[in-house]
Amino acid sequence: xxxxxxxxxxxxxxxxxxxxxxxxxxxxxxxxxxxxxxxxxxxxxxxxxxxxxxxxxxxxxxxxxxxxxxxxxxxxxxxxxxxxxxxxxxxxxxxxxxxxxxxxxxxxxxxxxxxxxxxxxxxxxxxxxxxxxxxxxxxxxxxxxxxxxxxxxxxxxxxxxxxxxxxxx
Amino acid sequence: xxxxxxxxxxxxxxxxxxxxxxxxxxxxxxxxxxxxxxxxxxxxxxxxxxxxxxxxxxxxxxxxxxxxxxxxxxxxxxxxxxxxxxxxxxxxxxxxxxxxxxxxx
Numbered sequence: 235x236x237x238x239x240x241x242x243x244x245x246x247x248x249x250x251x252x253x254x255x256x257x258x259x260x261x262x263x264x265x266x267x268x269x270x271x272x273x274x275x276x277x278x279x280x281x282x283x284x285x286x287x288x289x290x291x292x293x294x295x296x297x298x299x300x301x302x303x304x305x306x307x308x309x310x311x312x313x314x315x316x317x318x319x320x321x322x323x324x325x326x327x328x329x330x331x332x333x334x335x336x337x338x339x340x341x342x343x344x345x346x347x348x349x350x351x352x353x354x355x356x357x358x359x360x361x362x363x364x365x366x367x368x369x370x371x372x373x374x375x376x377x378x379x380x381x382x383x384x385x386x387x388x389x390x391x392x393x394x395x396x397x398x399x400x401x402x403x
Numbered sequence: 404x405x406x407x408x409x410x411x412x413x414x415x416x417x418x419x420x421x422x423x424x425x426x427x428x429x430x431x432x433x434x435x436x437x438x439x440x441x442x443x444x445x446x447x448x449x450x451x452x453x454x455x456x457x458x459x460x461x462x463x464x465x466x467x468x469x470x471x472x473x474x475x476x477x478x479x480x481x482x483x484x485x486x487x488x489x490x491x492x493x494x495x496x497x498x499x500x501x502x503x504x505x506x507x508x
Contacts, residue, residue, distance in 0.1 A: 275507055278469055280489030341468040342508050351473065354480035 252397030253282040255389070259403065261290025262306040263330055263345070269403040270294070270348050277355040285352065286389050287380070288362035291403075292369070295359060295380050300346045304330040346377070353379035358392075360384045409435050421496065421503050425460065428500030436498045440489065445498075449486050451477040456491075456499040466496050466504035 254276045258269035269285065276283040293299050307313060307320035307329050319325065334344065343351060353359055361376055363385045373383060384392075393400050404423065405416045409432060415423040420436075422428055433453060437445050445453070455476035459467040472491055473480035487494040492504045 271507060274469060275492075277484070278490045278492035278504075280493050340508065341470050343470050347470075351470065351480055354473070354484075355469070356481075356484050 249397055251276075251281055251399055253284070253393075253395060253399070255284045255286065255393035255398065255400045257286045257288060257400070257402045258291035258294060259288050261293035261303065262310075263303050263333065264305055264310070265403070266291065266294045266303060266345055267342075267348075269401070270345070270352060271342075272401060272403075273352050273357050274348070274355065277352065277357055283352070283355075283357035284389075284392055285357055285359045286362060286384075287360065288365050292361055292365055292371070292376075294345055295349055295361065295376050296371075297375060297377055300349065300377065301344070303345050305333055349377060349379050360389065362386070362389075407435070417502070419503060422500040425457070425500050425502070428457075432500060433498050436500075440494055440497065442487075442494075442498070446486070448478050448482060449498075452483060452486060452491070452495055453499045456495055456501060460499070460501040465506060466492070466501055468506060468508045470508065 254272065256269045256273050256276075258266055260266065269291075273283045273285045287295050293303055304326045305313070307315055307326045308317055310320070313320070313329065315325070315329070337344075342348070349359070359380045361371070361380055361383045363383050366372075366383050373380075405418070405420070407414050407416055412427075414427050414432065417423055422432070434445055437443075437449070442449070452472065455472065456467060459465070459471070467476070469480065469483075469491060472478075472483060476483070478486065483491055483495075487498075496502070496504055
């Protein structure tokens with residue numbers, strides 16, 4: 235049983251992706267899920283994955299916060315809700331609730347559960363040192379799935395290697 | 404179409420080495436695919452996952468999600484990745500003789 239590598243038109247073999255290093259920088263529901271889905275998808279394919287949470291992306295891995303992440307209903311033209319309406323009280327909760335219901339039917343876990351699942355799958359999760367300092371946080375503020383707090387330099391170092399890619403979300 | 408031969412039976416495969424017909428699968432086929440992919444012996448935990456994947460696929464036409472595998476196959480997510488280091492999408496589905504999962508989750 236042999237599996238042939240996909241080929242470019244030039245005939246050169248495509249270098250497979252062996253590792254992804256995903257940066258999650260936004261704290262809204264729609265800002266966090268794509269990075270988590272890509273990290274989980276990488277592990278399911280046997281690709282190594284590091285996830286680096288920075289700025290408001292840290293909301294995804296902060297204790298007491300990651301169960302309450304909402305869709306941004308203001309400044310989000312893709313939702314097609316007029317900005318003035320999007321800012322009404324309860325709007326963000328309502329849209330979030332609708333989206334969560336749909337995701338449940340697709341078996342997409344809530345963010346807190348998804349983060350733990352990704353850690354269990356062997357991906358490594360890190361918080362950004364600069365952001366941690368800026369928001370006066372400590373390792374204990376993060377869920378157990380977060381391995382450690384690392385610098386940008388550490389991140390680039392671990393992102394090295396052939397077939398390794400950095401994905402910013 | 405690529406094929407694999409096992410005990411004189413010729414099995415058709417897709418381009419990535421997944422069985423073309425899940426009904427051609429049997430335990431011997433699973434063991435042969437596992438060996439070729441670096442798993443010399445299938446343990447009881449491997450079989451739990453393989454059976455769950457096949458049951459789900461035959462019942463719904465889709466491979467199980469990682470979440471349901473972790474909750475319902477009888478093997479937790481950590482163990483699942485130890486059993487199938489190349490991941491449930493690639494390796495467990497291949498050994499279970501079902502098509503490569505098309506879902507993202």
